[in-house]
Amino acid sequence: MNLVSGGNFRELWSHHSLPDHKDMTLDFLDRLRAITPYVLTGTDTASYARDWIGKYEAEPIAVVRPATTAEVSDILALCNDTSTVVVPMGGNTGLTGATLAKGAIILSLERMNTIRDVRKEAKIAIVEAGVILQDLHDHLDGSGLKYPMTFGAKGSCRIGGTLGTNAGGSNVLRYGNTRDLCLGIEVVLADGRILDLMSELHKDNSGYDLRDLIIGSEGTLGVITAAVLKLAPAPKAHATAMVTVPDLSGALQLLNALQERTGGMVEAFEYMPRNYMHRLKAYRPDLVPPLGYDAEHTIFLEIASTIPRDCAEDDTGEIPLTTHLEDALGTMFEAGLVLDAALAGSEAQRRTMWEMREAAAEVSTNTKPLVINDLCLPVDQVAAFCDEAIARIRRLDAGAVDCTVAHLGDGNVHYTVYPSKDNGELSDKIMETVEDIVQEMHGSFSAEHGIGISKLSSMRRRKSPVALDVMRAIKASMDPNGILNPGKVLP
Secondary structure (H helix, E strand, C coil), X not given: CEEECCCXXXXXXXXXXXXXXXXXXXXXXXXXXXXXXXXXXXXXXXXXHECCCCCCECCCCEEECCCCHHHHHHHHHHHHHHCCEEEEECCCCCCCCCCCCCCEEEEECCCCCCEEEEECCCCEEEEECCCEHHHHHHHHCCCCEEXXXXXXXXXXXXXXXXXXXXXXXXXXXXXXXXXXXXXXEEEECCCCCXXXXXXXXXXXXXXXXXXXXXXXXXXCCCEEEEEEEXXXXXXXXXXXXXXXXXXXXXXXXXXXXXXXXXXXXXXXXXXXXHHHHHHHHHHCCCCCCCCCCCCCXXXXXXXXXXXXXXXXXXXXXXXXXXXXXXXXXXXHHHCCCCCEEEECCCHHHHHHHHHHHHCHHHHHCCCCCCEEEEEECCHHHHHHHHHHHHHHHHHHCCCCEEEEEEECCCCEEEEEEECCCCCHHXXXXXHHHHHHXXXXXXXXXXXXXXXXXXXXXXXXXXXXXXXXXXXXXXXXXXXCCCCECCCCCCC
């Protein structure tokens, strides 16, 4: 994503006609409360009115918290009839301003938090959109199955939000994005009609794929209320390490070698360079990396297996999977492609390594002003991007510094720039410079966070005009009154 701190979100919204909540009648709120009594107004909406990094804030008309799909249907029908703007909200953990609700009601799915069913033989979970990701993980613990989506906000993000943004995370390398992990969804359309796409099928080629259209649409085409999620066998053993490498070319050779040696068991392959590790030291001194803070290139990696022969302790008490990783790293060390390595010797050490990576959002957003980029590149272009980006940016601002952390296995780079001064024009130039490099390398300016408000300018500059025309036509067809999260995604 591209998010510039200190910008004026009101300017971004000035092109969209939204009702003023002062004109809202008490009759509307009474009709809303007739559907569900769980309606908040005034100061009671404060925790919903502001995004978690404090960039976007606006008091909504109300926050309505339905408990059933039928209630969501009635709410949207009412809002459509009265031309009232609706902003769907999951856990409010986004970074793009997608839940800003100026002159709108917020439709929070937090009360729709039931895990309806887990079917072990079919390897599916049927869940409501308000289920917290970590709660689903905990529910599956001990079942022999897992839902393999994971990232730093898992303790507060909700399934509906991950579907709305097609979230990624640290296990995409092995399991894919949210779209890849979803078989079906239930969606309430702008006029209140319920679109039942709760398929449990792995193959269904019966017309346009409406499921995949709505996943990633950030609540602009409909409100997701439930989903059928694909589960995977829970690993019986993990081997986890932090490794320093001389360069990113060597890191990719290490990744490819591990994939070949393990038959594709690499679950995470994360890049944590020196500029990130130094910020980790400053903002999370409780997390001490085993190889120190000063290595130029650190990789956090994990392999996992369900195969008994990999997971059962041998006569020496060692787990074969760990031995397998040690042997692979030793071979790469002899070849000069690994400089040093530290393997997690316990579950506690493994969790600490994960926490170092999952602290990235906290660590990288602590300094203002900042320009946040969530981009994707061909995996063999990440090193060139990192070198070129800071060089070009310092031609604009000699005092700028940067911080990088990346899902190196899938090419997703979280690249944050801290300009030397809080100047909107300078920040815009930095954002556009990053976009230029990404475009030259045939990448994307948006990888896993969504578009929201913060990337509208990027959409305008970089997205094909034909693609935008098609998207606008779809939006107009599915939401002719424009009540669903207007001013987001489409410039």
